[in-house]
Amino acid sequence: MAKAIRFFELNTGAKIPSVGLGTWQSSPGVVGEAVALAVKGGYRHIDCAEIYENQKEIGTVLKKLFDDGVVKREDLWITSKLWCNSHAPEDVPESLNRTLQDLHLDYLDLFLVHWPVSMKKGSVGFEPENLTQPDIPSTWKAMEALYDSGKARAIGVSNFSVKKLGDLLAVARVPPAVNQVESHPVWQQHKLHEFCKSKGIHITGYSPLGSPGTGSIKTEVLKNPVLSKVAEKLSKSPAQVALRWGLQMGHSILPKSTNEARIKENFDVFDWSIPEDLFAKFSEIEQERLIKGTGFVHETLGAYKNIEELWDGEL
Numbered sequence: 001m002a003k004a005i006r007f008f009e010l011n012t013g014a015k016i017p018s019v020g021l022g023t024w025q026s027s028p029g030v031v032g033e034a035v036a037l038a039v040k041g042g043y044r045h046i047d048c049a050e051i052y053e054n055q056k057e058i059g060t061v062l063k064k065l066f067d068d069g070v071v072k073r074e075d076l077w078i079t080s081k082l083w084c085n086s087h088a089p090e091d092v093p094e095s096l097n098r099t100l101q102d103l104h105l106d107y108l109d110l111f112l113v114h115w116p117v118s119m120k121k122g123s124v125g126f127e128p129e130n131l132t133q134p135d136i137p138s139t140w141k142a143m144e145a146l147y148d149s150g151k152a153r154a155i156g157v158s159n160f161s162v163k164k165l166g167d168l169l170a171v172a173r174v175p176p177a178v179n180q181v182e183s184h185p186v187w188q189q190h191k192l193h194e195f196c197k198s199k200g201i202h203i204t205g206y207s208p209l210g211s212p213g214t215g216s217i218k219t220e221v222l223k224n225p226v227l228s229k230v231a232e233k234l235s236k237s238p239a240q241v242a243l244r245w246g247l248q249m250g251h252s253i254l255p256k257s258t259n260e261a262r263i264k265e266n267f268d269v270f271d272w273s274i275p276e277d278l279f280a281k282f283s284e285i286e287q288e289r290l291i292k293g294t295g296f297v298h299e300t301l302g303a304y305k306n307i308e309e310l311w312d313g314e315l
């Protein structure tokens with residue numbers, strides 16, 4: 001069996017590089033350097049979003065990497081995401097244009113609806129008063145127009161449950177190519193995985209290291225005893241084992257780091273694999289969703305009264 005997993009093919013025929021650099025929580029001032037280090041170290045996929053408030057710095061670095069001949073645009077995969085305050089159909093192309101301008105690009109490889117949540121146009125922050133009723137079919141039509149225009153070479157969603165994906169598939173002319181969701185050994189999402197597989201929707205896993213410090217100590221991914229044991233047996237770090245688990249699930253993964261050694265470590269996941277007997281041990285790991293989206297639910301405002309409704313019970 002070939003051990004290298006460098007690309008996955010999407011339902012558009014495009015090949016998404018399997019390891020991308022995550023940029024959520026990478027502060028302005030350090031994110032640019034992280035992107036430059038990653039690309040020089042072989043990464044060909046950068047995951048961005050307008051809400052991360054660092055796209056301008058990433059754009060400056062991308063331009064320099066292209067100008068200096070370090071990498072060609074066509075060899076790089078750039079994803080970005082539509083924020084919740086731009087779901088109105090007329091705001092969707094504007095949002096993409098803003099992102100393209102910030103990133104100094106004329107197209108994105110993938111544009112995602114960031115959450116199945118909508119907020120008042122132009123609203124800033126996460127106050128419940130900003131929440132409105134999403135109209136995903138209308139937003140998706142506007143996304144499809146961007147796909148038709150070629151400015152977004154693939155379109156998809158993020159943080160969608162099986163139920164919400166099913167509802168979208170029922171009305172979509174262009175099916176989503178990707179659902180980007182939390183995915184790591186402590187939140188394996190088997191039901192969503194099987195559904196996406198059956199519908200030809202690729203999963204990209206965010207927080208593939210469990211965003212250390214996010215959950216309880218009990219569920220800390222990198223301290224998980226199963227992971228530690230497997231890592232010891234394979235002489236790899238727990239982080240590398242968590243990432244390799246994602247690749248062997250068939251997911252692309254987006255480890256975030258701004259540290260040179262860890263950026264390198266997280267890319268050293270191609271020429272080895274977790275053998276089947278050890279891979280089977282991951283089913284013993286206690287499960288917990290770490291990114292719950294509590295800021296998107298409210299008893300009376302917006303679309304979801306509680307997180308059960310946001311995730312359609314997939315908790």
Ligand code: A2P
Nearest residue numbers: 207208209210211212239255256257258259262
């Ligand atoms: P840093 O940026 O200082 O490397 P996730 O991608 O799951 O959200 O996790 C990102 C977090 O994990 C960041 O705090 C990052 O810190 C840290 N991290 C990234 N790579 C590694 C690694 N190989 N080992 C341990 N921690 C890591």
